[in-house]
Amino acid sequence: MEMWFSDEHTDNVKLSIRVEQQLFSAQSEFQRIDVLESKEFGRILVADGDLMLTEKDEFIYHEMITHVPMAVHPHVEKVLVIGGGDGGIVRELVKYDALEKIDVVEADPLLIEVCRKFFPQMACSMNDPRVSIFNEDGLRFVRSKSDVYDLIIIDSPNPFGPGEGLFTKEFYGNCYNALHSDGVMINQHESPFYKEEAFQCQRMHKRIIESFPISKIYQAHIPSYPSGHWLFGFASKQYHPLNDLDGVTWTLKGIPTRYYLPRLHQGMFALPAYVEELVKDVE
Amino acid sequence: MEMWFSDEHTDNVKLSIRVEQQLFSAQSEFQRIDVLESKEFGRILVADGDLMLTEKDEFIYHEMITHVPMAVHPHVEKVLVIGGGDGGIVRELVKYDALEKIDVVEADPLLIEVCRKFFPQMACSMNDPRVSIFNEDGLRFVRSKSDVYDLIIIDSPNPFGPGEGLFTKEFYGNCYNALHSDGVMINQHESPFYKEEAFQCQRMHKRIIESFPISKIYQAHIPSYPSGHWLFGFASKQYHPLNDLDGVTWTLKGIPTRYYLPRLHQGMFALPAYVEELVKDVE
Amino acid sequence: MEMWFSDEHTDNVKLSIRVEQQLFSAQSEFQRIDVLESKEFGRILVADGDLMLTEKDEFIYHEMITHVPMAVHPHVEKVLVIGGGDGGIVRELVKYDALEKIDVVEADPLLIEVCRKFFPQMACSMNDPRVSIFNEDGLRFVRSKSDVYDLIIIDSPNPFGPGEGLFTKEFYGNCYNALHSDGVMINQHESPFYKEEAFQCQRMHKRIIESFPISKIYQAHIPSYPSGHWLFGFASKQYHPLNDLDGVTWTLKGIPTRYYLPRLHQGMFALPAYVEELVKDVE
Amino acid sequence: MEMWFSDEHTDNVKLSIRVEQQLFSAQSEFQRIDVLESKEFGRILVADGDLMLTEKDEFIYHEMITHVPMAVHPHVEKVLVIGGGDGGIVRELVKYDALEKIDVVEADPLLIEVCRKFFPQMACSMNDPRVSIFNEDGLRFVRSKSDVYDLIIIDSPNPFGPGEGLFTKEFYGNCYNALHSDGVMINQHESPFYKEEAFQCQRMHKRIIESFPISKIYQAHIPSYPSGHWLFGFASKQYHPLNDLDGVTWTLKGIPTRYYLPRLHQGMFALPAYVEELVKDVE
Structure with missing residues (x-):
């Protein structure tokens, strides 16, 4: 499926990762937290739309x-x-x-x-x-x-x-x-x-x-x-x-x-x- | 303008760069050569769709x-x-x-x-x-x-x-x-x-x-x-x-x-x- | 969050819709079925990566x-x-x-x-x-x-x-x-x-x-x-x-x-x- | 080459067209004008980033x-x-x-x-x-x-x-x-x-x-x-x-x-x- 998450490095550059599946999404008192599953980076933790970390690296x-x-x-x-x-x-x-x-x-x-x-x-x-x-x-x-x-x-x-x-x-x-x-x-x-x-x-x-x-x-x-x-x-x-x-x-x-x-x-x-x-x- | 060049790192990951302008494009005997102008990386040399080098780095x-x-x-x-x-x-x-x-x-x-x-x-x-x-x-x-x-x-x-x-x-x-x-x-x-x-x-x-x-x-x-x-x-x-x-x-x-x-x-x-x-x- | 689903109309054209959240994803005997939540089209039903229908239209x-x-x-x-x-x-x-x-x-x-x-x-x-x-x-x-x-x-x-x-x-x-x-x-x-x-x-x-x-x-x-x-x-x-x-x-x-x-x-x-x-x- | 122009229909929807080549780009007194060549729509006229018309339709x-x-x-x-x-x-x-x-x-x-x-x-x-x-x-x-x-x-x-x-x-x-x-x-x-x-x-x-x-x-x-x-x-x-x-x-x-x-x-x-x-x- 063509579903991609993009981490915006600047307004003019972004790293895009194909998402196999979104595993979690919720808004806490502090931030929106998402967990995405990807083939290339494994699971990805996202906070307020920014990539926090990936299982792979x-x-x-x-x-x-x-x-x-x-x-x-x-x-x-x-x-x-x-x-x-x-x-x-x-x-x-x-x-x-x-x-x-x-x-x-x-x-x-x-x-x-x-x-x-x-x-x-x-x-x-x-x-x-x-x-x-x-x-x-x-x-x-x-x-x-x-x-x-x-x-x-x-x-x-x-x-x-x-x-x-x-x-x-x-x-x-x-x-x-x-x-x-x-x-x-x-x-x-x-x-x-x-x-x-x-x-x-x-x-x-x-x-x-x-x-x-x-x-x-x-x-x-x-x-x-x-x-x-x-x-x-x-x-x-x-x-x-x-x-x-x-x-x-x-x-x-x-x-x-x-x-x-x-x-x-x-x-x-x-x-x-x-x-x-x-x-x-x-x- | 929303015109982006993507360099495919794998089938599931790509780096996308906003293009200000395409400065050159031609097919040589060996490859297609493109030159793109970008805000973030300056000019970008592309061969057969792959990013070869950028002015910035x-x-x-x-x-x-x-x-x-x-x-x-x-x-x-x-x-x-x-x-x-x-x-x-x-x-x-x-x-x-x-x-x-x-x-x-x-x-x-x-x-x-x-x-x-x-x-x-x-x-x-x-x-x-x-x-x-x-x-x-x-x-x-x-x-x-x-x-x-x-x-x-x-x-x-x-x-x-x-x-x-x-x-x-x-x-x-x-x-x-x-x-x-x-x-x-x-x-x-x-x-x-x-x-x-x-x-x-x-x-x-x-x-x-x-x-x-x-x-x-x-x-x-x-x-x-x-x-x-x-x-x-x-x-x-x-x-x-x-x-x-x-x-x-x-x-x-x-x-x-x-x-x-x-x-x-x-x-x-x-x-x-x-x-x-x-x-x-x-x- | 920059998470987008793209429906490929041809190899060279796609309609991309920002996804708020993926609500469901599973593989049945016949096809992969996904349900996406979007602001613009409401919920979207996707089968094998193709947009099937949207709540909005x-x-x-x-x-x-x-x-x-x-x-x-x-x-x-x-x-x-x-x-x-x-x-x-x-x-x-x-x-x-x-x-x-x-x-x-x-x-x-x-x-x-x-x-x-x-x-x-x-x-x-x-x-x-x-x-x-x-x-x-x-x-x-x-x-x-x-x-x-x-x-x-x-x-x-x-x-x-x-x-x-x-x-x-x-x-x-x-x-x-x-x-x-x-x-x-x-x-x-x-x-x-x-x-x-x-x-x-x-x-x-x-x-x-x-x-x-x-x-x-x-x-x-x-x-x-x-x-x-x-x-x-x-x-x-x-x-x-x-x-x-x-x-x-x-x-x-x-x-x-x-x-x-x-x-x-x-x-x-x-x-x-x-x-x-x-x-x-x-x- | 993965170079795509996107026409933003709303903040959450865009139509993306693969660009074969950018044929023209200039800023007039009134607007930025671009001409793009695409396989699917032929030439595309773009003003200030918005798709104006395509050769095909x-x-x-x-x-x-x-x-x-x-x-x-x-x-x-x-x-x-x-x-x-x-x-x-x-x-x-x-x-x-x-x-x-x-x-x-x-x-x-x-x-x-x-x-x-x-x-x-x-x-x-x-x-x-x-x-x-x-x-x-x-x-x-x-x-x-x-x-x-x-x-x-x-x-x-x-x-x-x-x-x-x-x-x-x-x-x-x-x-x-x-x-x-x-x-x-x-x-x-x-x-x-x-x-x-x-x-x-x-x-x-x-x-x-x-x-x-x-x-x-x-x-x-x-x-x-x-x-x-x-x-x-x-x-x-x-x-x-x-x-x-x-x-x-x-x-x-x-x-x-x-x-x-x-x-x-x-x-x-x-x-x-x-x-x-x-x-x-x-x-």
Whole structure:
């Protein structure tokens, strides 16, 4: 059947995926959530019309946003995941035995429920005893915390609409306060390729470097995301993402991955000249 | 106006780009060639309905296919470019003063003419005195050469249709013979993400390692290509792409680039776990 | 959300409708059945990827295929509907008190079930005591009948795939035999505009005039069908569609309609010059 | 090649046509004009992104807007065409030997030029000695005329954007004045099917009946126009479109047509029940 979902990358570019079947559609208090079945990408999670993740390549995003800091910070015990109701980051986190506490702040309980049902291979670890789920506003949650976490992962949607607050200077400052003195903050950092997103990229980076002494950007190939060239931010109070990488220790933990390897770590932080320029402009 | 060009990545996925205007369309002896004007990607070159390159991101492909070997091989003098009638690789090559001879074998003269006219910033160096253009079949051309080149760059389209011969074991063997004893062969190597292309990837790699003692794969982010995750093959008789990199010497040459930097070099060869597995399967 | 269903009118033309939600999808023994919700057309029934009918304009098709013969034939008592599992024709037929028996031959029970559930305003009369539903093959059913019906309505899909047999000369001959000596046969007759369908149109007409002494074509505006210009065939043993029209009697019955009126009757049979030529070619 | 032009019928419905080639594109003082080549519809004229006409079915529109009044009004000598720079109406008009004068008021000279070049079979009669072309504003032109024409044909685009003034009460009043005491005014009258256009339809009709004692609507099947069900307005000071039809005289003139025939005339004015209601609502 000719039924296609299009993710609009810009007003003039879209990625279109043939839909075999729509599995779910509902409006929550926060957003419209759809689950589509496709041949090429498996199941697709859509929020307010935007592609959030696909069964086929979510592993790239979730491994990259999780294992990069975990291979650098030597003793992460308490983690805060802001957003992340889909469970992908939690699935990666629970692979670390040393982790004691994983707080997930996801405003929308329907999102969690939908992912449990339609993406069981992703949401499989949300019941891990170390995980606490808070259906609260991420901004407010962080504001009340001080010196609590070793790692904060910001799994925010794009900086338009409801997630806007997760891209403000004030929010990054609150994350700084919520972290221990050697804490690390990771955030999804948009793509550097299309103009509007590149601009968001710059703005985010500018705001983060105002709060954190160390702030670096790394990248991954995520085919279902706009341009396929996706960035992440590594902001840190003390650890340097390259100098403090301990690949050997990480490897000995025997964490199974399909994208991340310590061998890739340095290359991820080596940005193409044009991306480096983009970032430098605001440093 | 709602006029969109779609590049079909698979039967079930397509990238669609709004077309401002079609600037050119003609059928040559070899293929249908179209030039489209778009807001997001600038001018787009299309051959037989497939997106070949865009003004906005062709620099990534052309820098990556050219500067990676040029930063490794210490004294390239004679280069053969198979395909490459668009002039993008030549534009990068002529930045090297030490180069003496650049042979371009492009079967289709119309392609060259179209690129000269519609992509002047790309085809600008086709008149360099070191460049010789041969409107011949690439396979036949290489078969007649022995111990002539330091570097062969295979700028082939995809392995379906007319370019098919450029993906055979016999062809790679002939390239081996056409190279000096320390020669390097680079080829565009498709994407590892979608099934059909991943299979082509494997097949190519398998055929190349049968001819060359050193054969490595590297990658770049090319947003307009399927999945955005594009691979290149580095096949070599003697030089190792990482061990023999001389970034300092390369940097001193002062070659201006917008993507490639020696700092990125190692990271480019660090493949994600799932791509490495794909490649390993045939090694 | 950018989710669109496209009905392919030809390889080079398609009507695309934004889908709010997919309400149903299943594969029956005979076909894949989908129900889509759209803003513009309401619910849409799709079989094997082809648009079958829409909530917004199904009334046009069903009124036109039903009331035209009912306003001509003076005493219809027994009707056979071949196909028509959606219930739209039955809904129109039950408006006639004089009707005694309505046999519906619909091979696919799932289609009936789906329409009962998702198109209640259309399938509402399938429980009328005069209606008998036969989940059988239409060809075989008709073959066994002789001199039974006053009216046969062939509500067939297009002449490709499973419905093919409903477009053969043999089938029309069997319908002839199943009718009383003053019986009328109506069939959906495709569109005259696009080449391939125009050809089917001709072929159908040619086959029908070989069986029936009177065979005329009439038309309606059905926006959701290819070209919007849709034809029906009126084949008859005795009654002439114009000369035997009794509009006054029909009007006195007080049948509520939204498209058909006896006033339109003559105009419906007045075909544009180019359509008349198409039809004449085979007469 | 997958290059498609879409004509947006509503925000939620579009007709998409595969484009073989774009033949022309330019911005005039008034509008952007594009000419596309397609397999299914031949050449397509596009203004500001909207489909204006196609080579394949323009004959329907132009015959219907011209021959209907010409078969009713017994002695048309002077005609005013407002809009109509494409030449289609003129081509039909010059078939009448008795016509003495055809004034065409087309604001945009580029439109005329483009149609002469790319649609020669349509613009072929623009050089007829009886034709005068005025590159002026239609509203202003009509305002200065009194008791001059037997027939005014309003070949306006849709009532959004630059053509808006051609849909006002004042304009229809001026047309009334520009006509002789037995004059006829014809206008394209949008489609009754989609909500927004149906509303325009009503509004137009309401405004016309305020100026003309006789005002009737007729219809045709135009596949490339939204819904394929297109309306025309017949407004008249004296002649009735049905009572005063003289089909025999018209036929004797031997005017070649592919859609219009006097035999169809009455049926064209027989509107489906739902369209009649729409119109009645404002009468």
